[in-house]
Amino acid sequence: MKMDTGTHIALSKLSTGVVWDTLRVMGLPHQALHHSIKGLETSMTLCGPAFCVKGQTWFGTPPKPATNKPQPRYELFEHLYDGCIMLIDSGGYEEAVLMGENFAISAVGAGCKGFVLDGALRDATSMVEQKIPVFNRFLTPASSAGSWSIVGYEVPIQLKGQTHATVNVMPGDWILADRDGVVVIPGRHVDKVAEYAARVEEVEIETRKLLVAGLQDRKTIYEKFDRFSHVKHIDQL
Numbered sequence: 001m002k003m004d005t006g007t008h009i010a011l012s013k014l015s016t017g018v019v020w021d022t023l024r025v026m027g028l029p030h031q032a033l034h035h036s037i038k039g040l041e042t043s044m045t046l047c048g049p050a051f052c053v054k055g056q057t058w059f060g061t062p063p064k065p066a067t068n069k070p071q072p073r074y075e076l077f078e079h080l081y082d083g084c085i086m087l088i089d090s091g092g093y094e095e096a097v098l099m100g101e102n103f104a105i106s107a108v109g110a111g112c113k114g115f116v117l118d119g120a121l122r123d124a125t126s127m128v129e130q131k132i133p134v135f136n137r138f139l140t141p142a143s144s145a146g147s148w149s150i151v152g153y154e155v156p157i158q159l160k161g162q163t164h165a166t167v168n169v170m171p172g173d174w175i176l177a178d179r180d181g182v183v184v185i186p187g188r189h190v191d192k193v194a195e196y197a198a199r200v201e202e203v204e205i206e207t208r209k210l211l212v213a214g215l216q217d218r219k220t221i222y223e224k225f226d227r228f229s230h231v232k233h234i235d236q237l
Helices: 005-012 016-025 072-078 101-109 124-129 187-213 218-224
Strands: 046-057 085-089 097-099 114-117 134-136 148-153 157-160 166-169 174-178 181-185
Touching: 005 046, 005 174, 005 187, 016 174, 016 181, 016 187, 046 114, 046 157, 072 148, 085 157, 097 114, 101 124, 114 174, 181 187, 187 218
Parallel strands: 046 085, 085 114, 114 134
Antiparallel strands: 046 148, 046 174, 157 166, 174 181
């Protein structure tokens, strides 16, 4: 799979707030990941298609893979592509990490642009020093060896949501992340979302200019614009 550079350019100019507002009006109000999933540094951003990874907790000793049978935790690196963003569904695992420095280095070397983890990370200082964008829930030095492992990739996953318990993510959905959080854009609607949100952003800029100028009150300024008149509901697309 190749990343659509036109879509990337359009979305990367936008904020998660503007995109979430657009998604809401389109009838997709539950696309924001939980507020606990945030960047290692406030300046970190991500924009790109989702490469979905699914993990599983093991109670007791994890089963050993059959001889010569592909192991997802190694095989997935052969399927990464330039510009993709790896999302890892922890399966509710919170005992230890989902990823560390060596895993990240291997993924970045295979084309991965950054990571969104519904769980823990370690080696955070190294990630920051190498300018690897990571959005995760918490940090811990504890290894997950023997208690959690990757069981699939490029499959549908679920991550903890902000306005709903979970957000469903399909391979090829688009991810936009900034200081405010992470938004998931369904792949089938990404072009329309980018188009609509760009216009919303234009209105936001004009509104802000008037507010800064201070020549009119907020109510008057807001009544000048209909930010979403151009946005169609997904049932109309």
